[in-house]
Amino acid sequence: GAGVSQSPRYKVAKRGQDVALRCDPISGHVSLFWYQQALGQGPEFLTYFQNEAQLDKSGLPSDRFFAERPEGSVSTLKIQRTQQEDSAVYLCASSGEGSGGFGYTFGSGTRLTVV
Amino acid sequence: SQQGEEDPQALSIQEGENATMNCSYKTSINNLQWYRQNSGRGLVHLILIRSNEREKHSGRLRVTLDTSKKSSSLLITASRAADTASYFCAAYNFNKFYFGSGTKLNVKP
Numbered sequence: 001g002a003g004v005s006q007s008p009r010y011k012v013a014k015r016g017q018d019v020a021l022r023c024d025p026i027s028g029h030v031s032l033f034w035y036q037q038a039l040g041q042g043p044e045f046l047t048y049f050q051n052e053a054q055l056d057k058s059g060l061p062s063d064r065f066f067a068e069r070p071e072g073s074v075s076t077l078k079i080q081r082t083q084q085e086d087s088a089v090y091l092c093a094s095s096g097e098g099s100g101g102f103g104y105t106f107g108s109g110t111r112l113t114v115v
Numbered sequence: 116s117q118q119g120e121e122d123p124q125a126l127s128i129q130e131g132e133n134a135t136m137n138c139s140y141k142t143s144i145n146n147l148q149w150y151r152q153n154s155g156r157g158l159v160h161l162i163l164i165r166s167n168e169r170e171k172h173s174g175r176l177r178v179t180l181d182t183s184k185k186s187s188s189l190l191i192t193a194s195r196a197a198d199t200a201s202y203f204c205a206a207y208n209f210n211k212f213y214f215g216s217g218t219k220l221n222v223k224p
Contacts, residue, residue: 004157031210033212035212035214041216041217042119042121042203042214042215042216042217043158043203043212043214044214045211045212045213048210048211050210055210056210056211091157091158093158100145100146100207101145101146101148101163101207101212102146102163104160104212105160106150106157106158106159106160107157108156108157109156109157111155
């Protein structure tokens with residue numbers, strides 16, 4: 001497609017449930033970010049991939065968070081044993097450039113609500 | 116925790132007026148970008164200014180950058196009701212964006 005696609009658009013999870021959030025980047029895009037945006041706040045960095053390599057995962061808040069991009073295209077962000085503080089919008093962005101910060105397109109996000 | 120601060124947090128103006136938003140950041144940067152976000156939607160890239168640039172224009176947008184003060188400003192001229200959204204600055208430093216907390220702009224018709 002023309003843009004970055006994220007699914008599901010909305011997810012309600014019971015506390016303790018595992019969730020998987022999907023990001024389909026623009027075809028051929030090398031770089032991919034995941035960001036977490038709490039209500040009324042700016043996005044906060046979670047992790048960065050270049051192709052299939054996860055070059056930076058310093059923003060993942062706990063070992064319950066795991067991200068992968070096994071074939072260098074689609075990426076999945078998995079959250080195990082969800083907690084209420086995980087409620088946020090999870091944004092994915094991709095770029096055809098390598099490092100440099102140029103040409104990023106963001107998806108519309110997945111809004112996760114943990115009840 | 117946010118790596119940037121934006122000022123003001125909220126701004127309400129009449130259509131046709133100019134809107135100025137300011138951003139301060141903490142890290143060194145390769146470039147600084149401004150994004151717009153409509154409620155419940157993703158981020159839309161507006162403009163990028165490199166660390167060696169001081170001012171840039173794009174249509175009704177003007178952005179300035181002062182790396183000595185680690186600050187940037189975004190000016191939207193002749194605002195329209197459709198400009199109503201949240202605006203974020205994002206400082207980019209190798210493989211990472213550091214976003215501010217955002218300015219919520221309301222343009223009244």
